[in-house]
Amino acid sequence: MSQPFAISLDSVLKPIDFDAMKQAATSGGCSSSSCGSSMKPDDMDEATWDRIKDHPCYSEEAHHYFARMHVAVAHACNIQCNYCNRKYDCANESRPGVVSEKLTPDQAKRKVITVANEVPQLSVLGIAGPGDACYDWKKTQATFASISQEIPDVKLCISTNGLALPDHVDELAEMNVDHVTITINMVDPEIGAKIYPWIFFEHKRRTGVEAAKILHERQMLGLEMLTARGILTKINSVMIPGVNDEHLIEVNRFVKERGAFLHNVMPLISDPAHGTHYGLTGQRGPTAMELKGLQDKLDGGAKLMRHCRQCRADAVGLLGEDRGQEFTLDQLPEAVAYDPRKRAAYREIVAEERGDHVRAKEKAIASVKQAAVEGGSMLVAVATKGGGRINEHFGHAKEFQVYEASAKGVVFVGHRKIDAYCMGGFGEDGTLDATIAALEGVGHVLCAKIGDCPKDMLVAAGIVATNAYAYEYAETAISALYAEAFAVKPAKASA
Numbered sequence: 001m002s003q004p005f006a007i008s009l010d011s012v013l014k015p016i017d018f019d020a021m022k023q024a025a026t027s028g029g030c031s032s033s034s035c036g037s038s039m040k041p042d043d044m045d046e047a048t049w050d051r052i053k054d055h056p057c058y059s060e061e062a063h064h065y066f067a068r069m070h071v072a073v074a075h076a077c078n079i080q081c082n083y084c085n086r087k088y089d090c091a092n093e094s095r096p097g098v099v100s101e102k103l104t105p106d107q108a109k110r111k112v113i114t115v116a117n118e119v120p121q122l123s124v125l126g127i128a129g130p131g132d133a134c135y136d137w138k139k140t141q142a143t144f145a146s147i148s149q150e151i152p153d154v155k156l157c158i159s160t161n162g163l164a165l166p167d168h169v170d171e172l173a174e175m176n177v178d179h180v181t182i183t184i185n186m187v188d189p190e191i192g193a194k195i196y197p198w199i200f201f202e203h204k205r206r207t208g209v210e211a212a213k214i215l216h217e218r219q220m221l222g223l224e225m226l227t228a229r230g231i232l233t234k235i236n237s238v239m240i241p242g243v244n245d246e247h248l249i250e251v252n253r254f255v256k257e258r259g260a261f262l263h264n265v266m267p268l269i270s271d272p273a274h275g276t277h278y279g280l281t282g283q284r285g286p287t288a289m290e291l292k293g294l295q296d297k298l299d300g301g302a303k304l305m306r307h308c309r310q311c312r313a314d315a316v317g318l319l320g321e322d323r324g325q326e327f328t329l330d331q332l333p334e335a336v337a338y339d340p341r342k343r344a345a346y347r348e349i350v351a352e353e354r355g356d357h358v359r360a361k362e363k364a365i366a367s368v369k370q371a372a373v374e375g376g377s378m379l380v381a382v383a384t385k386g387g388g389r390i391n392e393h394f395g396h397a398k399e400f401q402v403y404e405a406s407a408k409g410v411v412f413v414g415h416r417k418i419d420a421y422c423m424g425g426f427g428e429d430g431t432l433d434a435t436i437a438a439l440e441g442v443g444h445v446l447c448a449k450i451g452d453c454p455k456d457m458l459v460a461a462g463i464v465a466t467n468a469y470a471y472e473y474a475e476t477a478i479s480a481l482y483a484e485a486f487a488v489k490p491a492k493a494s495a
């Protein structure tokens with residue numbers, strides 16, 4: 001097992017002595033720059049890697065270490081999607097378009113500085129609603145202008161439906177916005193008409209196929225303009241069974257041809273309580289295995305993002321956690337000044353830890369590839385608090401990260417959200433049943449700790465859970481499990 005560093009990632013979140021922390025981070029003989037160079041994927045150039053290596057959404061590996069925050073300054077939207085109702089909010093719910101409080105650009109600045117001082121993992125500031133960042137442009141622009149003056153190294157990101165995007169691409173480039181997400185659910189307006197009841201374009205409301213055709217053309221134009229300016233673009237697509245699921249293969253081809261950097265296929269979230277058209281009409285979302293099936297079909301097309309958490313429009317923290325409720329307006333100081341020391345110290349530590357993780361991961365992947373047997377694949381769920389390690393109690397996990405071990409090595413394939421099974425020592429059987437259902441297709445669970453009762457119930461459901469690899473890197477533990485499960489046994493002599 002590789003040893004965790006003398007100062008842990010957890011320690012940086014507590015009150016700290018910055019000088020001691022920095023000294024400890026650099027005393028291992030591994031400078032951040034030397035570790036950084038080994039982390040780059042082989043198929044990516046240095047310049048692109050430099051732009052994504054600390055972005056939790058654009059780099060799967062970075063999401064173990066870096067956090068994003070969304071500020072809800074863009075309130076208005078120019079289209080209606082059948083899966084959206086911005087009036088509904090539940091503070092415990094993670095769903096795009098949902099916010100507890102809308103902000104002005106000044107309030108957003110105060111919030112971002114407060115978070116940057118207290119959450120050293122922060123690397124990305126996004127505007128993802130609750131409306132559309134390009135349609136509510138003045139607020140998006142004012143927010144970015146003031147924050148980039150205060151915290152110049154925070155990466156700026158927007159998310160848009162694309163309708164107003166072509167009008168603002170040049171300004172985005174001037175403001176140094178390097179990452180843009182466009183939600184593209186169709187390239188065929190007939191299918192689009194089943195997803196979008198109306199759009200508002202050139203001072204008129206338009207409906208049906210006409211509306212979807214305009215939206216499609218604007219989305220493609222916006223994507224081409226971003227590509228021409230070298231801005232990295234991620235495409236989000238909502239998978240809606242029976243409406244656009246198979247069609248997303250064509251969407252993937254279209255966006256790849258137009259230079260999209262990543263394609264993120266997300267499951268439709270649909271519930272009558274949300275009051276959306278799909279929720280009220282019984283349109284279901286895909287199961288975890290249906291989503292994985294489509295993602296597997298898309299492998300080889302535009303590069304896929306599989307670690308999206310479908311965050312709220314006011315989310316704060318690492319992907320998979322939301323600390324937004326710690327930073328509501330009533331808790332923010334009236335006046336706040338940015339202090340860069342905590343973020344800088346955190347980056348030093350992370351650079352070293354990531355170098356160690358990458359080496360362990362490479363070794364584990366090589367070992368699985370070597371041990372791989374035909375058809376031998378397994379899905380393993382990992383409970384983690386971050387850092388790529390198995391460091392969360394089974395009963396406290398709010399999600400599991402799922403890896404597939406096969407002839408391709410060890411690949412992160414997604415996450416499964418669950419309700420925390422045990423809070424304060426009291427487990428609930430109903431929640432455990434839901435957890436078992438969420439683990440469909442998974443054969444093994446790795447966690448830091450687990451009680452006998454849930455362990456036995458998991459075994460009864462065909463899932464083996466263990467804390468034998470507590471605090472290991474996920475890939476290292478999975479390679480050991482794989483070797484155990486699929487080790488090639490000596491062939492029997494024939495009679």
Ligand code: SF4
Pocket residue numbers: 077078079080081083084085086097129130131132161
């Ligand atoms: S574009 Fe976003 S905010 Fe607008 S209706 Fe669709 S999901 Fe809701």
Ligand code: SF4
Pocket residue numbers: 056057068126307308309310311319
């Ligand atoms: S919704 Fe997905 S892409 Fe957007 S910040 Fe969350 S994880 Fe990243």
